[in-house]
Amino acid sequence: MLYIIDILGTIAFAISGALVAFDKRMDVFGIFIIAFVTAVGGGTLRDLLIGHTPVGWMNDLTYTYVIIVSTIFAIGFRSKLNYLRTSLLLFDAIGIGLYTLIGLEKGVELHLHPILCIALGTMTACFGGVIRDILCNEIPVVFRRETIYATCCILGGVMYFALGVLPLDHNIVFLASGTIIIATRLLAVRFKIALPNIYRD
Amino acid sequence: MLYIIDILGTIAFAISGALVAFDKRMDVFGIFIIAFVTAVGGGTLRDLLIGHTPVGWMNDLTYTYVIIVSTIFAIGFRSKLNYLRTSLLLFDAIGIGLYTLIGLEKGVELHLHPILCIALGTMTACFGGVIRDILCNEIPVVFRRETIYATCCILGGVMYFALGVLPLDHNIVFLASGTIIIATRLLAVRFKIALPNIYRD
Amino acid sequence: MLYIIDILGTIAFAISGALVAFDKRMDVFGIFIIAFVTAVGGGTLRDLLIGHTPVGWMNDLTYTYVIIVSTIFAIGFRSKLNYLRTSLLLFDAIGIGLYTLIGLEKGVELHLHPILCIALGTMTACFGGVIRDILCNEIPVVFRRETIYATCCILGGVMYFALGVLPLDHNIVFLASGTIIIATRLLAVRFKIALPNIYRD
Incomplete structure (x- = not known):
């Protein structure tokens, strides 16, 4: 079940990467590499740091194959991907929910402090997109003043440790904190929730 | 004592990161990440390579907490940070002095060649700023034709090994080479010292 | 013999880095760093990942010394480097041929799947240029719709494993797949061969 969610997240990330690469009018190799780093970049950075x-x-x-197929699909149906935008948003939200918890639990395995675990989880979910944007010569979208994204991952991570002190089954903690991430992300998109604006404009 | 200098350097780097992030009009999460990578990015790259x-x-x-507090401070007092520019310049100079020597001594511990030790030191001091500028979609300032910065770190590193052949106490070598870095950096800012211009303009 | 080819490739990569840094009007330190990452960045990324x-x-x-000398040479003779463009193209083609196979064989040593070996080889050959372009605030040229480059490395890698199933001497496999990379790259430049254009323009 988790594996299927993981694959859905990988597909969503890969297609989101391919879409940005289309905008930059890259060639097929470039599109694949951007799809690839978007999908696996966050986890790769996490693995390097630990x-x-x-x-x-x-x-x-499996991830490589899934990304190759997703890239071919995205290239073949690129004029029709707009119809999928809502599905992609949903997969992406599910993806960051799962990626955050996978990354966070790698930190737990290493007995790292909860703050570092949450950082690793957020990095796993968000830094594929950061590397994608750097390779596409853009300021990373996750740092810009748009709807909250990384904040949802952090909230879910805090929830994970908050619930962890209660005598709850691990699966329930996992499911509840994952749901928080997915739900806050979908609400953020629906109601255009952003972090407080600190600029006077 | 060294620890206090280290923290002062971290504060200076974090605030310099936040200032660049303000210019790019990032949101609070983005500002924090930029402050964070500016402060710890150089040391992180060094640790990955070795x-x-x-x-x-x-x-x-401690570093994470210091960077969080520095970021909150920078956001709260951002309109008044101009008054601090001279202090920040001083902290930054002290910071690169210390960071260079910390990085260099990691290389010494690994019995690396002096050239590699100096490279590791310079990287520790300068590459947080490089990563900051990449994330902010700018050509890294340390590569541009402005006042010398990395060159001061290299000079201090050369001094470290030059003095090391003399029968001097390690603390004196450390202090002298750190002072070289800080002094040349402050002089470079004061007298606008740059590397020789190789362009005809 | 391989070592000499390796050095020629390093020189070509370093000079190509310096040329991009000139265009960005960097100072001497910046030019050296760009030359350095162009020459060793791909192999460094590969080593980090494995x-x-x-x-x-x-x-x-040796690589560091070669890059220092190449950078000084490039700075000294920058107005005359145009005359060397054909030699550089040749060295660069030879360089990616060798770098691909060096990277690929690191994967073989680790008993990685052929797909991963080819990925490591291509990364070794191409990602120095990717890092160069990121540091210079450009979309990496290898992702853009120009003559094939990474594709030549992938072709050579496929050839390496295809020939590997035959009862051939390892040196012949190495030589043949390296030749494929160099030849397809030179043909690509000569006849402006690009990947199929997926855009309607």
Whole structure:
């Protein structure tokens, strides 16, 4: 079940990468690389920082295959991807929910402080997009004043540790904090929720 | 004492990061991430290259707390940060002095060649700013034709090894080479010292 | 012999980095760093991902010396580098041929799947240029719709494994797949071969 969610998230990330690469009018190789780093970049950065090498995507080729197929699909149906925008948004929200918790639990395994675990989780979910934007010569969208994204991951991470002190089953904690991330992200998109604006304009 | 200097350097780097993020009109999350990578990015890159994982900032949360407080301070007092520009310049000079020597001594511990030690030191001091500028979609300021910065770190590193062949106490070598970095940097700012211009304009 | 080819490739990459840095009007320090990352960035990224630390260029200072000399040469003769453009193109083609196979064989040593080996080889050859372009605030040229470059590396990598199933001497496999990379790259430049254009313009 988790594996299926993981794959759905990978597809959503890969297609979001391909869409940005289309806008930059890259060639097929460029589109694939951008799709790839968007999908696995966050987890790769996390693995590098904690010293888990060879990094994640080298241990299971499924991700590579899924990203290749997603890229081909995105190229073939690029004029029709707009119809999928809502599905992609949903997959992406589910994806960051799961990626955050996967990253966070890597920190827990290493007995890292909860703050670092939440940082690793947020990084896993958000930094693929950061690397995508850097490679596309854009200021990363997650740093800009748009709807909250990383904040949802952080909220879910805080919830994970808050619920963890209660005598709850691990699956319930996992499910509840994942749901928080997905729900706050979808609400943020629906109601255009952003962080407080600190600028006078 | 060294620890206090380290914290002052971290504060200066974090605030310099926040200032660049303001210019790019990032949201609060973006400002914090830019402050964070500016302060710890150089040391993180160094740790990755030499294989010291989990990387430095994961082993002592003090840096994270200091950067959080510095970011909040920078956001709260951003209209008044101009008054602090001279203090920040001083802290930054002290910071690169210390960061260079910390990075350099990591290389010495690994018995690396002096050239590599100096490279690691310079990287520790300068590459947080490089990553900051990349994330902000700018050509890194340290590569541009402005007052010397990395060159001061290299000079201090050369001094470290030059003095090291003399029968001097380690503390004196450390202090003298750190002073070289800080002094040349402050002189460079004061007298607008740049590397020789190789362009005809 | 391989070592000489490696050095020629390093020179070509370093000079190509310096040329981009000139266009951005960087100072001498910036030019050297761009030359350096162009030459060793791909191999460094590969070593980080597979956990080979300290990374490659820390184990043999020859590369650093070659890059320093190449940078000084490029600065001194920058107005005349145009005359060298054809030689540089040739060295660069030879360089990516060798770098691809060096990177690929690191994957073979780790018993990685051929797809990952080819990915590591292509990364070794191409990602120095990617990092160069990111530091220079450009969309990486290898992702843009110009003559094929990474594709040549991938072709050579596929050839390496295809020939590997035959009862051939390893040197012949190495030579043949390297030749494929160099030849397809030179043909691509000569006849302006690009990947199929997926855009309607």
